[in-house]
Ligand SMILES: Nc1ncnc2c1ncn2[C@@H]1O[C@H](COP(=O)(O)OP(=O)(O)OP(=O)(O)O)[C@@H](O)[C@H]1O
């Protein structure tokens with residue numbers, strides 16, 4: 001599914017090197033977690049994969065089912081099935097949440113040569129999925145994320161994911177800022193999407209989330225590289241001992 005090879009990335013403006021040779025393979029059907037100290041490059045990796053401006057890939061590649069993502073426009077990456085739930089979800093004043101979801105979904109369907117959904121079909125599906133995430137009708141009508149609480153924004157990201165049914169889902173700290181019940185809703189939303197054809201890359205600081213979304217593999221990122229890969233026990237080790245030993249081991 002997702003294959004990242006020796007990925008080096010610098011900031012376009014400052015020339016500052018942020019990713020320094022990331023290697024990562026997420027096979028179809030698996031859930032991988034990335035943990036790592038603040039500033040290690042986790043969000044940068046997710047931005048570069050989704051095609052955000054401002055970064056320059058100086059070496060290496062990232063492919064989705066063998067096709068390089070780096071040559072594709074962000075829309076094409078989304079149509080190919082890549083999805084990113086942002087660490088800091090963006091507010092889009094003036095664009096209603098429902099309109100946004102429907103436009104995004106139909107644009108992707110069109111790009112894949114599928115029929116657009118009728119208004120009635122769309123509403124039925126979105127109401128159902130919103131209900132399971134405890135997102136009410138009023139929130140669906142408001143402009144995207146505007147005035148949403150931190151936790152509401154995160155749930156709204158998961159609603160987008162549930163509607164778009166992407167094949168490769170990247171969640172950047174979707175658990176941060178969620179109350180205990182909301183975290184369970186979000187985890188249930190993710191677990192409901194798990195399938196042999198779909199993969200997840202879950203960026204998190206806390207083992208707690210991984211109690212609910214059981215990862216197959218855990219990666220530790222530090223200073224722009226994956227320094228260790230292991231099973232779920234790696235997340236427990238971080239929770240108990242912090243990163244000190246892992247960083248020392250890697251150096
Ligand atoms: N536009 C920018 N200008 C300057 N420095 C940047 C910029 N974008 C990222 N960086 C730096 O790159 C490094 C990696 O940032 P990134 O957001 O990817 O870290 P992270 O692993 O997601 O951290 P966190 O756990 O705090 O979310 C940081 O040191 C950050 O300050």
Ligand SMILES: [Mg+2]
Nearest residue numbers: 042043044087
């Ligand atoms: Mg981050």
